[in-house]
Amino acid sequence: MPLHGDYAPSTSKWARDQAETYEATGGREANSLRGRPVIVLTTVGAKTGKLRKTALMRVEHDGEYAVVASRGGEPEHPAWYFNLKEQPLVELQDRHGKGDYLAREVSGAEKELWWSRATEVWPDYDDYQAKTDREIPIFVLTPV
Numbered sequence: 359m360p361l362h363g364d365y366a367p368s369t370s371k372w373a374r375d376q377a378e379t380y381e382a383t384g385g386r387e388a389n390s391l392r393g394r395p396v397i398v399l400t401t402v403g404a405k406t407g408k409l410r411k412t413a414l415m416r417v418e419h420d421g422e423y424a425v426v427a428s429r430g431g432e433p434e435h436p437a438w439y440f441n442l443k444e445q446p447l448v449e450l451q452d453r454h455g456k457g458d459y460l461a462r463e464v465s466g467a468e469k470e471l472w473w474s475r476a477t478e479v480w481p482d483y484d485d486y487q488a489k490t491d492r493e494i495p496i497f498v499l500t501p502v
């Protein structure tokens with residue numbers, strides 16, 4: 359069931375432009391970063407209730423996706439992390455496909471497995487984690 363609410367653009371122009379172009383072109387444009395695939399995640403704002411659209415690296419395995427709340431290794435979680443904690447029902451667009459998913463934060467061996475999948479797509483995640491004391495969270499998204 360699609361999410362309802364008014365869209366509120368990200369305050370990051372880079373990410374806003376990528377997410378909006380991706381969605382507007384059905385994933386034909388703005389679908390990669392340095393040649394690696396990108397998805398667009400739609401979450402419900404934990405404070406505003408607005409729909410937030412966030413470009414993230416595409417980490418997929420057997421129909422499930424992982425999203426990595428790295429924010430480049432900044433000390434604070436990205437805002438979308440708090441959105442997922444508040445409302446785990448999300449929409450994910452992968453190229454022209456869009457679906458509803460339930461997000462859950464993973465830990466332990468399951469997190470290690472998905473971390474290895476994520477760093478295969480985007481090795482920089484290891485650099486981000488090395489740069490901060492914050493443990494970078496991973497959510498696994500399962501189709502609903």
Ligand SMILES: C[C@H](OP(=O)(O)OC[C@@H](O)[C@@H](O)[C@@H](O)Cn1c2nc(=O)[nH]c(=O)c-2cc2ccc(O)cc21)C(=O)N[C@@H](CCC(=O)N[C@@H](CCC(=O)O)C(=O)O)C(=O)O
Pocket residue numbers: 366367368369370372373376377391396402403404405406407408410412413414415426427428429430435436437438439440441
């Ligand atoms: C810039 C900021 O966005 P953010 O949610 O903190 O996310 C920061 C980044 O993660 C985000 O810009 C990502 O798109 C950056 N990014 C990646 N970021 C990642 O963390 N991981 C990735 O794998 C990743 C890949 C990626 C690929 C392409 C690209 O263009 C960007 C990529 C933002 O938009 N802030 C808003 C608030 C957004 C929000 O969701 N607010 C909530 C409240 C949230 C709360 O409770 O604090 C609400 O509306 O209620 C604002 O300042 O008004």
